[in-house]
Amino acid sequence: MLTPEQRQVFATLAETLIPASDTMPSATTAEVSGALLDQVLGYRPDLVDALTAALDSSAGKDPEAALDSLATEQPGQFEALTVLAAGAYFLSPAVKAAMPYDPAPRPARDDMDSYVDMLEHVVDRGFVIR
Template sequence: MMLDADQRRTFAALADVLIPASGPMPSATAAGVPDALLDQALGYRPDLAELFAEAVARCTGKDPEAALDTLAAQQPEQFQALTLLTAGAYFLSPRTKAALAYDPPPRSALDDVDSYIDMLSTVVDRGFAIR
């Protein structure tokens, strides 16, 4: 799904209402959400493309904040698609990741496969039963 320039402008305004700049965190547009990041998020969730496009079309030409309020009340599925893709694209941004300053703990190099085997043997012995 390719958005034209007008659709991207509408989406950028909506995204900045959803995710404004706050402290070290960039706004949605400053993080690059309306550009390639949105395309990347849509690539991960093509099932949301139609609802997303409908949401943007419904909000075109309206005050972004009021349009989002109306969308949330009247078209919750479109609102959910819009907000999910916006948040997903936001957290794909290198600027957002840098602002989070999150350093995940290192993964353990050792894997305790033996304990997994022991746990699974109980399940295998019991057999498949739906409760």
């Protein structure tokens, strides 16, 4: 789908958009330009053309200047690039492991008796079209 050169441009731009912090990995550390990018493009095939146009127009440019140019002159391409970079980033196992998130435990609720009681009225009433 994407050429190795386009993937390299994507990695460079994503690294500029998502640098490393004290606790979170950078975009290239999260390996966003490989299988994760392919996975996100599978979810959003409508963004492929805008992404490839953004990557082709950004090739050989300074990453910050390329991003500034896309944001002002081609906002649709900039949006495609940023949505896909963020999507690939948050799919990364390295990012998930670095996030300080503990989901709340789900309480087990077995309300089968309540559901059966509620459905008993429907069964007694029968099929009625109103």
